[in-house]
Amino acid sequence: MSPEANFLIDHAYTTSRINKKVDASLSYHGISFTEFLIMHHLFNSPLQTMRRIELAECVGITASGVTRLLAPMEKIRIVEKESNPRDARQSLVKLTQAGEQLYKDALVSFEHCSKDVLANLSVKQIDNMANLFGKI
Numbered sequence: 001m002s003p004e005a006n007f008l009i010d011h012a013y014t015t016s017r018i019n020k021k022v023d024a025s026l027s028y029h030g031i032s033f034t035e036f037l038i039m040h041h042l043f044n045s046p047l048q049t050m051r052r053i054e055l056a057e058c059v060g061i062t063a064s065g066v067t068r069l070l071a072p073m074e075k076i077r078i079v080e081k082e083s084n085p086r087d088a089r090q091s092l093v094k095l096t097q098a099g100e101q102l103y104k105d106a107l108v109s110f111e112h113c114s115k116d117v118l119a120n121l122s123v124k125q126i127d128n129m130a131n132l133f134g135k136i
Contacts, residue, residue, distance in 0.1 A: 025113035029106040039103040049092040
């Protein structure tokens, strides 16, 4: 097998292990890593609102996948729909106040988990890896 193929297999395995650890740390808050990512992108977007297709691109899932994830989040009032002033056919998604607080609380757990997962790497090694991943 080529080095590239081996790398992709190793990367998939490592990503799966990291996702499980992050999911476990966020389960205390009742959310998954993917839900946290959606909240993160909403919280950090310029107007704190995004279209579903934008969220899908940021999180790396389909627009219908985002819709399926947002439905229960909307039901428990973490996110809400907002009409798009530029296009009435499209709705925007935003965090509610409760969603913002949940994100801030979960961010603390995520930061601790991130430090734990990457504890064996220096800041320089992490920066180098981020730069390398940016080239893919």
